[in-house]
Structures are given as C-alpha cells and as structure tokens.
Amino acid sequence: xxxNNFGKLLLVFLLFxxxxxxxxxxxxxxxxxxxxTGDITFKAGTYTASSDGKNGPIEVDVTFSDHKIESVxxxxxxxxxxxxxxxxxxxxxxIVKNQxxxxxxxxxxxxxxxxxLAAVADCVKQAGADPETLNAEVIKEVSTEVAxxxxxxVVIGGGASGISAxxxxxxxxxxxxxxxxxxxIGGAIxxxxxxxxxxxxxxxxxxxxxxxxxxxMVKDFLANGNNKxxxxxxxxxxxNIGQTTDWLNQYVGIQYDMDGGLHKLAEYTHDRELAxxxxxxxxxxxxxxxxxxxxxxxxxxxxxxxxxxxxxxAVVGVIAKDNxxxxxxxxSKAVILATGGYGNNKELLSEEMQTALYxxxxxxxxxxxxxxxxxxxxxxxxxxxxxxRYPNGVEVSEGIAKSTIAGNIAAFSKxxxxxxxxxxxxxxxxxxxxxxxxxxxxxxxxxLYLLMDQETFDVFKPSVGEAGISETDIEGWLKNNGSTTxxxxxxxxxxxxxxxxxxxxxxxxxTINRYNGFVQTGKDTDFGRSADYLKxxxxxxxxxxxxQKPRFATTMGGLVVNxxxxxxxxxxKVISGLYAAGEVVGGVxxxxxxxxxxxxxxxxxxxLSAEAVANTLK
Numbered sequence: 001x002x003x004n005n006f007g008k009l010l011l012v013f014l015l016f017x018x019x020x021x022x023x024x025x026x027x028x029x030x031x032x033x034x035x036x037t038g039d040i041t042f043k044a045g046t047y048t049a050s051s052d053g054k055n056g057p058i059e060v061d062v063t064f065s066d067h068k069i070e071s072v073x074x075x076x077x078x079x080x081x082x083x084x085x086x087x088x089x090x091x092x093x094x095i096v097k098n099q100x101x102x103x104x105x106x107x108x109x110x111x112x113x114x115x116x117l118a119a120v121a122d123c124v125k126q127a128g129a130d131p132e133t134l135n136a137e138v139i140k141e142v143s144t145e146v147a148x149x150x151x152x153x154v155v156i157g158g159g160a161s162g163i164s165a166x167x168x169x170x171x172x173x174x175x176x177x178x179x180x181x182x183x184x185i186g187g188a189i190x191x192x193x194x195x196x197x198x199x200x201x202x203x204x205x206x207x208x209x210x211x212x213x214x215x216x217m218v219k220d221f222l223a224n225g226n227n228k229x230x231x232x233x234x235x236x237x238x239x240n241i242g243q244t245t246d247w248l249n250q251y252v253g254i255q256y257d258m259d260g261g262l263h264k265l266a267e268y269t270h271d272r273e274l275a276x277x278x279x280x281x282x283x284x285x286x287x288x289x290x291x292x293x294x295x296x297x298x299x300x301x302x303x304x305x306x307x308x309x310x311x312x313x314a315v316v317g318v319i320a321k322d323n324x325x326x327x328x329x330x331x332s333k334a335v336i337l338a339t340g341g342y343g344n345n346k347e348l349l350s351e352e353m354q355t356a357l358y359x360x361x362x363x364x365x366x367x368x369x370x371x372x373x374x375x376x377x378x379x380x381x382x383x384x385x386x387x388x389r390y391p392n393g394v395e396v397s398e399g400i401a402k403s404t405i406a407g408n409i410a411a412f413s414k415x416x417x418x419x420x421x422x423x424x425x426x427x428x429x430x431x432x433x434x435x436x437x438x439x440x441x442x443x444x445x446x447x448l449y450l451l452m453d454q455e456t457f458d459v460f461k462p463s464v465g466e467a468g469i470s471e472t473d474i475e476g477w478l479k480n481n482g483s484t485t486x487x488x489x490x491x492x493x494x495x496x497x498x499x500x501x502x503x504x505x506x507x508x509x510x511t512i513n514r515y516n517g518f519v520q521t522g523k524d525t526d527f528g529r530s531a532d533y534l535k536x537x538x539x540x541x542x543x544x545x546x547x548q549k550p551r552f553a554t555t556m557g558g559l560v561v562n563x564x565x566x567x568x569x570x571x572x573k574v575i576s577g578l579y580a581a582g583e584v585v586g587g588v589x590x591x592x593x594x595x596x597x598x599x600x601x602x603x604x605x606x607x608l609s610a611e612a613v614a615n616t617l618k
Contacts, residue, residue, distance in 0.1 A: 039067040040067060040129055040134070041066060042066060042068075042069075042124075042127040043064070044065050044066050044127075045063070045127065046061055046062065047061070047064070047123040047126040047127055048060070048061050048062075048123070049119045049123045049126065050076075050119050050122075051116075051118035052115060052472060052473070053077060053078075053079050053111055053116075054079055054080065054084075054111040054468045055078045055080065055465065055470065056077075056078045056465070056472065057077075057470070057472065058074060058076070058077040058079070058115040059075050059077065060074050060092070060116060060119040061075050061123075062124070062127075064127045069095060069096055069099055069124075071092075072096055072120055074088045074092060079109075080191055080281050081285055082185075082186055082190055082281065082285060083184055083281075083284075085183075085184065086106045086109060086183035087106040087109040087183075088112070088116070090106060091103055091105075091106065091113050091117065094138070098138045099134065100135065100136040100138055101134045102134075106183050107182050107363075108184060108361065109183065141324065143322075143324045145325075145326045145327070146326075146327045147328050147329070149177065149328055149330045149331070150330075150331045150332070151175045151176065151331075151333075152175040152332065152334070152613075153169050153176050153177075153334045153336060153610070154178075154179065154330050154332040155178045155336045156179050156304040156318065156339055156368065157179070157340055157368065157582075158179075158180030158184075158185030158186070158298070158338075159187020159188055159189060159338060159340050159582065159583075160283075160582060161338040161340075161582025161583070161603065161606035162178060162338035162606060163185060163291060164244075164581075164602070164605075164606025164610075165606035166291065166294075166296045166606075166610075167251075167252060167287075167291065167294055167296065168247075168606065168610035169336075169610040169613065170294045172610065172611070172614045174614060175297075176295070177296075177297045177330060178299070179302050179303075179318070179320050180299070180300050180302065181303040181304070182300070182363050183301055185284070185287070185288055185291065186280075186281075186283075186287065187340055187361060187363065188340060188364065189280050190280050190283070190284035191361065192279070192280035192599065193279055193403075193406065193467075194275050194278070194279030194281070194282060194283055194599075195273050195274070195595055195596040195599065196245070196273065196274060196276065196596045196600045197217075197272050197273055197597050197599075197600035198242070198262075198273065198600070199241050199270075199272045200213075200214070200241070200242030201245035201246050201249075202249075203256055203274060204272060204274075206258065207258060207262045208261075208262070208271075209262060209272065211270065214238040217238040217241075217272065218231070218234055218235055218238050219269075220268050220269055221238075221590070222590070224432070224590070224592055224593070225589050226590050226591045226592065227590065228383065228590035228591045229587065229588060230382075230588060233587055234588050236608070237600075237601055237604055237605075240604050241600050241604050244600075244607050245600075248603060252287060253289070253290060254276060254287070255276065255277040255278075256277065257276065260274075261274075262274060263275070263596075265432075265594070265595050266430065266432040266435070267432045267434070267595060272596075273596035274596075280599075283599075299320070299322065299328070302321070302323075302328065303321055303322075303367075304319070304320045304367065304371065305320060305371075306318065307335065307377055308329075308330075308331070309376060309377065313376070313377075313575070314575070314576035315334075315335050315575060315577035315578040316331060316332065316577055317331040317332045317335065318330050333577070333613075333617055334579060334613040335577060335579065336610070336613065337368035337372060337559070337567070337578070337579065338368075338581050338602075338606060339367045339368030339584050340361075340582065340583045341387075341554055341558070341584070342384075343358055343360045343553055343554065344360060344361070344363070344364045344365050345364070345366045348370075348555075349387070350384070350385035353387045353389075353555075356387065356551060357395055357400060357401030357549055357552070358400060358401065358552060358553065359393060359401040359403055359551045359553050360553025366555075368558075368559065369381060369558060369559060369584060372578065377575060377578070379559050379560070379567050379568070379575060380560040380570045381557060381560060382558075382586040383557035383558075383586045383587055383591065384555075384557035384558070386556035386591040386592070387552045387555045387556055388553070388554040388589070388592055389551065389552045389592075390403065390405065390433055390437065390551050391433060391436040391437040391439075391548055391550060392433075392436075392450075392548050393548070393549045393550060393551025394486035394488075394547055394549065395486050395547070396473075401551035402464075402467050403464075403551060404460075404464050405467070406464060407461070407464035407469075408429075408460075410463040411450065411452055411456050411457075412430055413533065414456040414535075414536050415453060415519075415536040415537060415538045415539065416450055416451065416456050417450075417515055418451070418548065419448065419451050419508065419511060419545075420443050420447075420448055420449070421443065421444070421445055421449070421501075422503065422504065422507060423498065423505075424507060425511050425526065426439050426443075427439040427527060428524070429533070430530055430533050431527075432594070433595070434592050436448075437550060440548065440550060441550065446549070446550060447547055447548060448548040449487075449545040449547060450545070450546040450547075450548055451512075451545055452543070452544045452546070453539045453541060453542075454540060455536075456536075456538075460546075481500055485547070486547050487545070488544070488545070488547070489544065489545040490544050492542050494543055495509075497541075497543045515537075515538060516537040519534045520537070554593060556586065556587075556590070556591055556593065557587075558583065558585045558587075559580045559584055559585055559586060560586065564579075564612040564616075565580060565608060565609040566578065566612070567579065579612060579613060581605035582601065582606060583598065583601075588601055
C-alpha cells in the first residue's frame with residue numbers, strides 16, 4: 001500500500017514538473033519571431049528608456065501589444081528647437097508605420113535620430129524582444145515626377161544668408177523660391193552661440209557706443225585677417241551691417257540681448273557685438289516664423305544639383321531633387337547661392353585644415369562652390385586654404401569637436417588659466433582667439449589644458465551645455481580620467497592631477513603660485529591679463545584639466561564676387577544671372593574671422609544680394 005502511494009506521488013510530481021517545463025518553454029517564446037507568421041511576441045505594456053542626444057538625454061515611452069509596437073512618444077528632450085523637430089516627429093511615426101528600427105536618420109539631425117532609435121531599442125528589450133528582429137527593410141517610394149517651376153529668383157541654401165536674401169527679395173516684390181537640402185532652415189547660425197557684429201546700428205548706439213566707424217571696423221578686420229581681406233567687400237560690409245541689423249530687428253523681428261549689452265572683445269577697438277535673445281536657436285526660431293509668414297516658397301529636403309545655363313553661358317535656373325526623388329526644373333531670372341561653407345568636405349580643404357577638428361553642420365559640403373566651378377560655368381575661387389579655427393575644442397569622436405567657449409568665458413571670469421603639457425602658463429587667457437590659437441599651434445602636441453579648481457569647474461560645467469556637452473558627457477569623460485579623448489583629468493590634489501596627466505608636479509604648482517601672486521597684486525607681469533579678470537586665486541581642490549584643441553566650422557575661402565555680389569568666372573568676367581552671399585563668398589574675412597563677424601556678414605550679404613538682383617531686374 002505504501003509502495004502504491006509512493007508511485008502515485010511520483011507520478012504527480014513528474015506530471016507537475018512536465019507542466020512547469022511546458023509553461024517555461026511558452027514563456028521563453030516572448031520576443032521570439034514566429035517563423036510561420038512573421039510575428040514577434042512582446043510583453044504587452046508601456047516601457048520607458050532614454051539615450052543621449054546632441055544636448056542631453058532623450059526619453060521615450062513605447063507601448064506594445066502582444067505582437068506590435070502600438071506607439072512611440074518622445075516625452076523628454078533638450079535638442080535644438082527647429083533642428084531636431086523633424087526627428088522627434090518623424091522617427092517615431094516611421095517606427096510604428098514600418099514596425100522596424102531600420103529607419104534612416106533625418107538629414108541634419110543624425111544624433112537626435114540615432115538617440116531616439118537607441119532608446120526605442122532599449123524598450124524593445126524591456127518588452128522581451130530582440131531589437132535585431134525589428135530589421136525589416138523600409139521600402140522607399142522613389143518618385144519619377146518632374147515639376148517645372150518659374151520664379152524671379154531662386155535662393156539655394158536656407159542658412160543666415162539664404163534667409164536674409166529670401167526675405168529681402170520677397171519684401172521687394174520678387175517671386176522667390178528658397179531651396180534647403182536639410183529638414184529645417186537656419187543652417188550654422190541655428191547651432192551657433194548667436195553673436196553678431198552690429199556696427200553703426202541703432203542698437204549699438206542704444207547700448208552706449210556712439211563713436212564707432214567704418215574705418216575702425218575695417219582696420220580691426222584687416223588686423224585679424226592678416227591683411228588678406230578683400231577691402232572692397234570688407235568696406236561694403238562695414239558700411240551696411242548697421243542698416244542690416246536694424247532691418248533684422250524691425251522687419252524680421254530678431255531680438256537682441258540688450259540686457260547683456262555689448263561684449264568686450266580683444267579683437268575690437270570698439271564694443272560692437274551683441275548676442276541674440278535665445279542665442280543662435282533664438283534667431284532661427286524667429287527667422288523661420290518670418291519665412292512662414294512671408295510669400296517665400298520654401299522647399300525643404302530639396303537639394304540643388306545643377307545650375308542651368310543658356311547658350312550665352314548665363315545662369316537661368318537650377319535643377320533640384322527632393323528626398324523622395326521628385327525633380328524640379330526651376331527657371332529663374334537670377335540664382336543666389338547661399339550654400340554656406342565647405343568644412344565638411346575634405347576634398348575642398350587644405351592639408352592644414354584637414355588636421356583641425358570639425359564642429360560645424362554636416363550640411364557644409366561646399367555645394368555652391370562645386371556647382372559654380374563646374375565646367376561651362378567656371379566660377380573663380382580665392383582663399384580656399386583658410387578656415388576659422390578656434391582654440392577651444394574637445395575631441396568627442398575622431399576628427400569631431402565640440403566647443404567649450406561658453407564654459408571658458410565663465411571660467412576665466414573666475415580663476416581658470418591655460419597651461420601647456422609641461423604645466424606652464426603660456427598665454428593671456430583673455431587675449432583674442434587668434435592669439436591663443438597661435439600659441440596653441442606652437443605647442444608640440446598643438447594642445448593646451450584649461451586648469452580649474454572646484455569652484456571654477458562648477459561654473460564651467462553647466463555653461464558648456466549650449467554647445468551640446470551634457471553633464472552626463474562630462475561625468476563619463478571624468479571617469480576615463482584622460483585614458484582617451486576628450487582628455488578630462490580630475491584629482492583631489494595638484495600632485496595627483498599631474499600624475500594622471502603626466503605633468504611635472506613642481507612646475508604646475510609653481511605656475512599656480514605665480515598666477516595667485518598676480519591676483520594678489522592685481523597685475524599680470526607675464527602676459528598682461530586684465531585686472532578685471534584677476535579677481536580670484538586658484539583655490540581648493542579637487543582640480544581639473546580639460547583639453548583645448550583647434551576646432552573649426554567656418555571656411556574663409558569661396559567664390560569670387562564683385563560688390564554687386566555677382567559671381568565672377570576664371571576670366572574675371574561676370575557670370576550673368578548668378579549671385580552669391582555669405583560663407584560661400586571668399587575674401588571678406590582674410591584668413592580668419594573675429595567674433596560675431598560670420599553671422600553679420602552672412603546676413604548683410606544676403607540682404608544686399610537680393611537688393612542687387614532687384615536693381616538688375618528693374
């Protein structure tokens with residue numbers, strides 16, 4: 001009897017084990033792709049994840065049913081307004097529509113797009129599935145449609161110069177088409193610090209400077225540009241930037257930071273730079289609003305491919321194609337090239353510029369130069385070997401930089417100094433960017449370090465956020481402690497800091513002591529740092545060293561134009577119907593541009609080029 005009961009118990013136990021095994025097998029099927037139906041099984045529910053975008057974490061909520069992604073929502077992000085909009089709107093919709101993570105990034109917002117996709121992939125894992133199973137090819141419909149358009153003027157490029165040219169042309173009554181290959185307009189100015197020269201404007205006078213002049217601005221620019229500037233263009237710029245600034249303020253609605261006032265800069269003998277309210281993104285937001293309200297016909301994600309010429313060689317239009325394959329044959333009375341620079345096209349860069357870290361927009365591929373110099377149009381170029389380099393980049397990936405300039409400004413207002421790899425102070429930290437760059441390039445490794453105590457680092461850290469350096473980024477780099485780029489070192493004592501960075505401790509300590517002595521006396525006898533920036537000694541640790549490497553975005557060379565912004569050919573003849581404005585034009589800055597100049601030139605040149613077209617078409 002006992003044996004019989006034991007047998008029954010054993011049978012029950014075996015059956016129970018079998019059931020559990022079957023249930024377990026069923027459970028492990030979550031997330032597996034059913035080969036017979038193609039369905040993927042998810043644990044239904046809503047999951048949250050985040051991934052680092054350009055300006056910090058991007059958080060998403062993803063809702064799953066048993067076999068489907070039902071919705072993707074971006075619920076928290078700090079990306080640049082306008083630049084990231086298409087990614088935030090379109091990437092989630094495409095994921096749901098195609099039930100795939102194999103979605104192309106949005107042009108101009110690759111980092112944002114990739115961050116959204118990475119966060120959604122994390123949610124897929126939480127839902128018990130493998131993101132690799134969501135790899136269905138998204139078949140794009142390629143249009144074969146050809147549209148024939150006619151207009152007075154077509155502006156190629158929707159950055160600062162293109163926006164300015166389009167709005168002014170529209171204001172002057174010309175039918176205007178604006179082509180932009182990216183998913184947004186704004187170009188480099190939308191991701192810039194948002195500073196602009198405002199010489200002889202009403203705003204400069206309101207801010208307290210009434211004795212600036214064209215001659216003063218020209219002299220300052222010639223000195224900064226190593227006298228390589230085209231003086232006719234530079235003088236035209238100086239004569240018209242004031243009127244352009246007032247037009248931007250009154251007609252376009254651009255607001256300037258009058259509370260912050262004019263900036264004091266080593267490059268200028270008069271204070272002549274203001275910031276936009278909301279920096280570059282603030283400018284771009286208002287400019288986009290004005291374009292939307294205007295009569296300008298805007299075509300986004302539409303790349304100009306070729307200039308159209310007639311039998312005489314005059315430019316009479318452009319062929320463009322949008323991201324869906326639709327072709328536009330546009331006939332126009334004039335074409336204004338406002339395509340920006342060529343910093344992201346190594347084929348157009350000199351060997352020296354190829355060694356500098358790039359931090360500009362991916363759209364700066366020299367399209368205008370390439371189209372205009374094509375055989376049969378033969379536009380002339382000049383100063384193509386030069387670019388605007390800054391001394392304050394950190395190498396966030398191979399060949400790519402982000403800027404610490406805003407953090408430097410904050411840090412130099414406290415006790416930060418610049419030292420070389422030997423621990424020696426080598427420059428006046430408040431001298432011009434050009435001067436600091438020249439010293440930096442003279443170093444054996446073409447690099448300096450920003451040295452900060454804890455109190456100074458605490459103001460540096462949040463200040464670099466506007467350049468897309470998040471506190472999460474900095475924390476990660478500090479954990480690496482200089483084992484890889486970007487080099488961010490941290491230690492409780494000066495001696496420990498030098499050990500990590502490979503610097504002689506006695507040298508760095510002597511440098512700190514000497515600088516603190518200058519603070520005590522109020523006079524920097526080594527490099528002449530102003531007493532206004534000798535207010536605080538380098539104090540208690542922890543201490544930090546942050547790499548400073550040459551970076552660039554803006555190129556100085558480009559097309560040759562006359563003072564009516566007509567493009568000249570290699571025989572020094574006007575190419576009828578073809579105009580150029582902004583960074584695509586070479587020569588106005590010489591071999592370097594001072595602070596706030598590039599935005600000012602782009603906006604002035606855009607406005608004047610539209611006025612030149614209007615005068616020709618009368």
